[in-house]
Amino acid sequence: xxxxxxxxxxxxxxxxxxxxxxxxxxxxxxxxxxxxxxxxxxxxxxxxxxxxxxxxxxxxxxxxxxxxxxxxxxxxxxxxxxxxxxxxxxxxxxxxxxxxxxxxxxxxxxxxxxxxxxxxxxxxxxxxxxxxxxxxxxxxxxxxxxxxxxxxxxxxxxxxxxxxxxxxxxxxxxxxxxxxxxxxxxxxxxxxxxxxxxxxxxxxxxxxxxxxxxxxxxxxxxxxxxxxxxxxxxxxxxxxxxxxxxxxxxxxxxxxxxxxxxxxxxxxxxxxxxxxxxxxxxxxxxxxxxxxxxxxxxxxxxxxxxxxxxxxxxxxxxxxxxxxxxxxxxxxxxxxxxxxxxxxxxxxxxxxxxxxxxxxxxxxxxxxxxxxxxxxxxxxxxxxxxxxxxx
Amino acid sequence: xxxxxxxxxxxxxxxxxxxxxxxxxxxxxxxxxxxxxxxxxxxxxxxxxxxxxxxxxxxxxxxxxxxxxxxxxxxxxxxxxxxxxxxxxxxxx
Numbered sequence: 001x002x003x004x005x006x007x008x009x010x011x012x013x014x015x016x017x018x019x020x021x022x023x024x025x026x027x028x029x030x031x032x033x034x035x036x037x038x039x040x041x042x043x044x045x046x047x048x049x050x051x052x053x054x055x056x057x058x059x060x061x062x063x064x065x066x067x068x069x070x071x072x073x074x075x076x077x078x079x080x081x082x083x084x085x086x087x088x089x090x091x092x093x094x095x096x097x098x099x100x101x102x103x104x105x106x107x108x109x110x111x112x113x114x115x116x117x118x119x120x121x122x123x124x125x126x127x128x129x130x131x132x133x134x135x136x137x138x139x140x141x142x143x144x145x146x147x148x149x150x151x152x153x154x155x156x157x158x159x160x161x162x163x164x165x166x167x168x169x170x171x172x173x174x175x176x177x178x179x180x181x182x183x184x185x186x187x188x189x190x191x192x193x194x195x196x197x198x199x200x201x202x203x204x205x206x207x208x209x210x211x212x213x214x215x216x217x218x219x220x221x222x223x224x225x226x227x228x229x230x231x232x233x234x235x236x237x238x239x240x241x242x243x244x245x246x247x248x249x250x251x252x253x254x255x256x257x258x259x260x261x262x263x264x265x266x267x268x269x270x271x272x273x274x275x276x277x278x279x280x281x282x283x284x285x286x287x288x289x290x291x292x293x294x295x296x297x298x299x300x301x302x303x304x305x306x307x308x309x310x311x312x313x314x315x316x317x318x319x320x321x322x323x324x325x326x327x328x329x330x331x332x333x334x335x336x337x338x339x340x341x342x343x344x345x346x347x348x349x350x351x352x353x354x355x356x357x358x359x360x361x362x363x364x365x366x367x368x369x370x371x372x373x374x375x376x377x378x379x380x381x382x383x384x385x386x387x388x389x390x391x
Numbered sequence: 392x393x394x395x396x397x398x399x400x401x402x403x404x405x406x407x408x409x410x411x412x413x414x415x416x417x418x419x420x421x422x423x424x425x426x427x428x429x430x431x432x433x434x435x436x437x438x439x440x441x442x443x444x445x446x447x448x449x450x451x452x453x454x455x456x457x458x459x460x461x462x463x464x465x466x467x468x469x470x471x472x473x474x475x476x477x478x479x480x481x482x483x484x
Contacts, residue, residue, distance in 0.1 A: 352417050352420040
């Protein structure tokens with residue numbers, strides 16, 4: 001690096017500080033916003049990926065005429081005998097519209113005789129006597145929902161209206177650990193009979209069947225065997241859900257990528273337009289430098305230094321700003337784009353994920369283009385005959 | 392050389408701030424193993440996908456699981472173009 005030319009580039013930037021400050025500010029804002037969006041998206045994606053592997057290997061639902069129907073629990077007997085099936089559990093779950101908050105609660109019925117249930121419940125809830133949910137009719141809900149119910153009714157219970165119009169009032173036994181907020185805010189856990197009553201599902205019917213297999217290699221064979229049982233069965237595997245999630249997040253981030261690329265394109269148009277029409281003063285400066293012995297190479301070197309100084313400083317500053325905005329301020333405004341505007345919104349802190357690929361991508365998409373947008377017009381001016389420019 | 396010196400100091404400061412921020416957030420905003428265990432146990436128990444955000448049409452939790460590809464414009468009813476076609480091709484079966 002030529003230190004003298006570098007010093008000259010810095011002096012040149014100071015001389016035309018208004019123009020360069022404008023470009024620097026726009027570039028920093030553009031990079032900060034795009035880095036913030038991708039960081040929030042990555043952070044939420046990571047949250048979703050933590051738990052997706054714990055879903056059942058296969059979920060069987062029934063669809064007739066494109067509408068989901070309840071399954072007969074007796075189907076379990078046919079599924080469990082398929083070689084390779086480890087467990088098949090009928091599940092009762094559905095949505096309950098909580099009009100006050102204009103939101104859907106997810107009601108899930110737990111099988112009181114599931115040996116795994118008590119152990120798992122102890123891990124995910126605050127102080128619960130698991131025998132209570134098995135023997136008595138009660139509910140476990142998220143902390144946020146509990147707080148809202150307390151504020152509205154000032155009671156530790158909730159009344160559900162069944163499809164027939166009757167009311168079922170269930171006491172709130174416990175709340176979920178706050179660590180599960182991202183997953184549990186809209187969930188209401190209760191036992192199977194209460195869930196069936198709230199959702200109006202007849203005894204002996206289930207919403208779907210969750211199946212686990214002993215050997216993942218046999219998954220596709222088991223899937224095909226279940227599909228062949230009835231054309232109305234829709235079999236969804238864990239792999240499909242995981243693949244879907246990757247697509248969904250890419251789709252959401254892709255929309256922002258589109259905005260980012262449009263803004264970037266507009267920015268480079270502005271930069272190119274501003275710099276391609278070099279002012280008389282700048283053209284004269286290049287001509288004088290050439291007439292006092294500078295080579296085209298030296299002129300270009302100065303221009304490269306100028307653009308690298310602006311671009312590199314803007315890039316580092318935008319990383320600092322995006323981290324501050326996303327993790328210190330918790331991304332006010334942008335977070336709602338990903339999370340919606342429901343009253344029942346989980347409270348959580350975005351977790352940090354250092355994504356080197358993201359930084360490298362944003363760097364190479366913006367910086368070389370910016371340098372090119374600065375250097376090309378300067379090169380055009382530098383190859384013009386200095387005598388002609390002076391005249 | 393004053394300008395070069397000033398610029399070097401500025402860049403050094405920015406880099407120090409950047410690394411301090413990264414160090415701070417990676418130590419304080421990382422999900423602990425206990426929290427991950429709680430989340431995994433939760434999903435294991437309820438067996439439902441997605442986060443609990445209510446974003447009207449984009450919330451997958453509020454759909455039937457068998458209609459999971461709908462928001463991407465994938466018709467689940469048609470096996471050839473359905474979402475499962477992306478994961479399991481006929482040949483693999």
